[in-house]
Amino acid sequence: MKIYIDEKKCTGCGACRAACPKGPRIYSLEKKGGRTVAIVKDPSWCLGCRLCLSVCMEDALTLKD
Ligand code: SF4
Ligand code: SF4
Numbered sequence: 001m002k003i004y005i006d007e008k009k010c011t012g013c014g015a016c017r018a019a020c021p022k023g024p025r026i027y028s029l030e031k032k033g034g035r036t037v038a039i040v041k042d043p044s045w046c047l048g049c050r051l052c053l054s055v056c057m058e059d060a061l062t063l064k065d
Contacts, residue, residue: 001046002064005038009060012036016052016061027052 003026016038017027022045030039038060046063053061 001048003040003043003046004062005040006060007037009058010037011058012038015055019051019055
């Protein structure tokens with residue numbers, strides 16, 4: 001799966017990282033332009049479960065095959 005994060009919407013809350021079964025391998029939270037945003041480090045760990053989508057309150061995540 002390819003994981004896209006809309007950095008304009010992302011608040012860096014970390015819910016995606018916390019909910020994802022492989023969260024620490026896939027997501028990191030980084031400072032960018034004075035804000036914290038989620039970054040996809042390694043999408044190859046993604047299982048396609050879509051838990052991250054269900055917890056993102058900002059609708060900032062998109063998954064594509
Ligand atoms: S859950 Fe959504 S808003 Fe929160 S860090 Fe992840 S992508 Fe950003
Ligand atoms: S779809 Fe599942 S495994 Fe993939 S990034 Fe989201 S929560 Fe993690």
